[in-house]
Amino acid sequence: MKEYNHLKIEKKWQKEWEKKGIYHAEDKSKKPKFYGLIEFPYPSGEGLHVGHIRSNTAMDIICRKRRAEGFNVLYPIGWDAFGLPTENYAIKTGIHPQKVTKKNTDIFRKQLKAGGFSFDWSREVNTTDPEYYKWTQWIFLKMYEKGLAYKDKININWCPKDKIGLANEEVVDGCCERCGTEVEKREKEQWMLAITKYAERLDKDLDDVNFLEKIKIQQRNWIGRSEGVEIEFRLSGVGHPTAIKVFTTRPDTIFGATFIALAPEIAKKITGKDFGIKIEIDRENKEKIGVDTGLKAKNPANGEMLPVFVVNYVSAEYGTGAIMGVPADDERDKEFAEKYKLPIIENYKKAGFKDYGKKITQFKLRDWVFSRQRYWGEPIPMINCEKCGWVPVPERDLPVELPKVKNYQPTDSGESPLANITKWVNVKCPKCKGHAKRETDTMPNWAGSSWYFLRYIDPKNKKSFADFKKLKYWLGNDPRHSGVDWYNGGMEHTTLHLLYSRFWHKFLFDIGVVPTSEPYAKRTSHGMILAEGGVKMSKSKGNVINPDEIIKIYGADTLRIYEMFIGPFDQSVAWSTDSIIGSRRFLERVWNLQYKVQKNKKYTEFEIEKTIKKVSEDIEEMKFNTAISTLMIFVNEIGKLDFISQDVYETFLKLLSPFAPHMTEGLWKILGHKNSINFESWPVYDLSKIKNKQIKIVVQINGKVRAEIMIRAEISEEEVKKQAISNETVSRHLSGKEIKKVIYVKNRLINIVV
């Protein structure tokens, strides 16, 4: 008997599969296609996380099953490599981020290959490759051309300690994510993308995609669509001809309005005065403050003159920046009214929805701040000419490559380090050939990840980001109901990445370069893997599990099985090194079953049909933990027998192969097959083969289990009742009692009510 040697087996088959390129997707195929996608990793210096193994294995199992079901499968991988950690490392060490990225991707690649994932490595993409970001820049230029990219003076988050502009997502509770310093607002010219123009469609089209409900809910909350009415309140008294427009979702409460509240910016616009009211960033300070502007506004419903206040709880960025205060119906207005002794009307008359204004739709979604004052990102391909203003870099000059710099530290003025490279910055205007300067801001790291799944389809194309025919094949022909077939990723990317990439895709659809209006047909999400004890894995806590070591000791197959068995796929789970042994023991049992195989004996006693059904269904629902427990139960049962017929063993190996590809491949060859188990078709089940001559029925009395009886299948209800009542234990419990009712659930239980 040969022992299960995972090191030898895994190395051997990984080499063989790579050599033969068996996981390469075909661009021209008569088979139906399946495009399975995972979020491409950020190659951090910390190496692969066991969480990567979890989500990659899940999609790997689905893709392997699809191949066995006869699909032409695309399961690609790449690197989302622009970003802060690499840049910060460069600032600290002076090593070029490209070098760091190369080193990290090499490590990640090696680690992923050791996991035995069926990626098509020939399509690897890297967002920091100029051949890749050329097209990221190209998409930006198209957006500029269509008026979706524009420059605007806005408040950005500024960390006074790091002297750096921060993205919203880098601000945690009003403080810098890295140094904890309180963030200030600073006005700065930024490139913006008009995602709000797509708000309506981004919301509505969620109806047509197969995303998990909680993902749709989060997207909808983020977009924040609400229908209301815009009402004009005419100003009078101080010689103001203007009116104040108010947005409300409750126009029916207009008779209860006792004041008007303005955002500070709006008040300044109307009166030209600064009232010293500020909207605090500090979220804990929720006390409502206001100043009376002295203006009066006429309520169009009843002609009453209402005082107009500047307040700190109305934002200029939502609605019209002005509200009607209805203290009787709104908690915030009530708090304000009580503090400033304003009247609170109860029992006022209700108005109709559109009686005093016109219906409009508002969104919480804001336009996307697209500029970063950083080095390690895609340069924004724009040139500022003294005469012509902003001029896009001509397409033929793409990509605008990142120049070499000596110092990656941002400048004191908050500009990108690129601003110091005068040779790079100073250019001729493409229009008038006059003196001009390049934009020195770069794109956020959400840019490259907004379209990477399209590049996988045609990664080496030099003429376009991807050939349209290939896009049509892999995304489908139906413009409304297609895209990547199945996209799995983390919940943390539900609002930003998922929304941004849907926005970009819709834009590309509108200009006719992609065939579908939605990028992803189906989206699911995984839970995180936490350290033992349920805390986050982190270097500083020293509780990070390195997958390499687990693979070395137990094998990739064991790690894969363990991570799929660890708990429900969509929930967070705590790592437990002690429990891995169970997955290893299971695989060893499977391995040892080969010595019980008898070639010519037909095996009829045990039903593999149920196992096929359950495992097949569980994979589709991502219930990998119960799929594995089903496989374990089968092995436990079959292990009790003296011999196993080869056909049953082979069917079992096919079911196990997506989970443990290396071992099953090894066994497949040992059984005498020349071809890879990867080319075998997925087992089908035939429920009619399950012969249940005897069925176990539970007998309850008043809902309490008292006995079990065996019945023949298909006997009548009357006979089952007779048999149940005649049971010894049952009759003992029934003696001296009157039977009121008998409930019979077919093939399951009988409940006698006394």
Add this chain to the structure above:
RNA sequence: GCCCGAGUGGCGGAAUUGGUAUACGCGCACCACUUAAAAUGGUGUCCCGUAAGGGAUGUGGGUUCGAUUCCCACCUCGGGCACCA
């Protein structure tokens, strides 16, 4: 404050449309094999009780012949949003 999700043995967790609660795995105990240990195999393992039986799925109530599952109220934990008018 609002919106999601989850509370089941010592631990990770199972449970079809409401139908045997605790599958599968870890751990633990005992047995076999062994000079011994490890490994492996076997048996047992929610609680009380010798047993018959009784009690348990965060807490309290309800619907039902029957509730982990459905309804109401509350508590705890995780995630998201946050003065959104």
